[in-house]
Amino acid sequence: MSVDIDLIFKIAAIGILVAILNRVLVQSGREEIAMMTTLAGLVIVLLMVVDLINQLFQTIKSIFQLY
Amino acid sequence: MTLKLILSAVIVIASAMIGNIYSMKYAIRVAQLRRLQTALQMLETEVIYRYSPLPEAFKSVALSMKGEIQCIMEDTASMLSDRNGYTIDHVWETALKRYAKSMALTSDDIGILLNLGKTMGSSDADNQIKYFELILNQIREQEKSAETEKAKNQRLYNNLGILGGLGIAILIL
Known part of the structure; x- marks a missing residue:
């Protein structure tokens, strides 16, 4: 396991934060901005894990010898 | 690690304060609109019932107001009593514009107040009463919309x- 646990906690924290932000914004009638924050959270998390996904694909490729 | 924690606490506190400043604007606007109503009602009394000339009317209203409204009234009074023609x-507009930036009022509110200057002192008492009532009603409407905005936005910004x-x-940790 080379993935450090910190990253998972960080993603979890961002998830909680985005969920609360979403609630607050929807409650004040700003659905569009709520949607935007959700998307922004998704993009941030994706940027954080893009390296790991890349690693995953490399591993799969090397397992099935698809060079 | 401790430094990081302290710095992130500073960031959280700072941005909470920024949110607080933004949310305060709505509460301040409601309060200022209320005080403006009082001020205009006092001005109406001065003009309609006590028949005092405008410089004196503004001066006596300024005495019982505070903050920016007092400054506006005092400026108007002093500029009028300077007798520069x-x-x-013009005087009301200059005084308003000088303090409009530091008040929480929107440009709509300021526009209503500017209308007051155009009609002040230009007709007989009956007409003046009507104009004052008109302006006061408009400000009351503004206050209502400011209330709803406050209820909607104050907690949101906090x-x-x-x-x-x-x-x-979290992002920089």
């Missing part, structure tokens, strides 16, 4: 500040 419209600060802290 400016009309009340929460947004704290949550935004937490978000930044």
